[in-house]
Amino acid sequence: MSSATSQSSSVASVSYNFVLKWSLKGKKLKDLRQESSNLSVIRSDMYQFKSAKDLGFYLEIAKSSYAYNINIKGSKTWSFELVYAFLVSKERAFQLKASPQLSFLSSFYDLIYGVMVYSRFLPDEEDVTVHCVVIADPVHQAPSTKEDDLSLKEGQNIVDIEGRPMFALPESYTNKMVIDFIRRGDVPNLDIDKAIQIIRETKEHKCEVLKILCVEYLMGNITTKSIRQISRAAIDIGLPVLERSCMEKIADGSIQTNDQTDENRLGLSLVGQCYSIYHVVRLSPKRFSSDDDDDDKMMSTLNTKSYCG
Secondary structure: OOOOOOOOOOOOOOOEEEEEEEEEEHHHHHHHHOOOOOOOEEEOOEEEEOOOOOOEEEEEEEOOOOOOEEEEEEOOOEEEEEEEEEEEEOOEEEEEEOOHHHOOOOEOOOEEOOEEHHHHHOOOOOEEEEEEEEEEEEOOOOOOOOOOOOOOOOOOOEEEEOOOOOOOOOOOOOOHHHHHHHHHOOOOOOOHHHHHHHHHOHHHHOOHHHHHHHHHHHHOOOOOOOHHHHHHHHHHHOOHHHHHHHHHHHHOOOOOOOOHHHHHHHOOOHHHHHHHHHHHHHHOHHHOOOOHHHHHHHHHHHHHOHHHO
């Protein structure tokens, strides 16, 4: 005689993960920083998730005294977390919200060579894209809680999010780091080898945004130890921005050899490295965003360094 067994099952919690892409004109972000501008906030369209009751929200970028302030506005029956937010413009990426996953990105409001980042990489009429991940969790709302006004604001449209997006990745997509980024927005825990691998496989997986993030990671990790590997990958793959970054590190003295042992460890002396990058610049000057005068000035600087001959 067998004894009856009993079991019970329940769902402890439910949450939703949204990988969003928001395109807007560069001029809007510029105007938001101008003191003379009447613009105080930029709003995305209203996202509504049909499969969950009252799940609606939008992104909002507000004016701040020292940076851009990006937040989520949504129903109080849901709790929202903005995991990360970054902006892509002209094959460069910048943080809009600080996060551990994207600590290698510069802030969009950082100063570069004394010029605001947005002044160099953000033409007025060019579309820029904000990429972000939003997590939504249901909450128990107190009866006295006043609901937020989620009516459409000026310029907003409603974007209905279906319960299951109708897309499937090709069978040729085999890199789990790429798959997880596309499906869930997970930024890989990068190192130099992983970043170069993802960039080399871009033709297969066609994830340009992740490629840009990997290039930014490499640009932020150019050291005496890594410059040979990074610069060789930049030249082999054809990454002008990364090539230029390697050259600038040498020119400004950030990369130096302490003795012959350092050069042997690189496998290629910085004299040879300068020579290789010099030929890339001179043979293909239009590959860089700056004009020929800037290249001539840069090479003049390189030639004054003792390790470049």
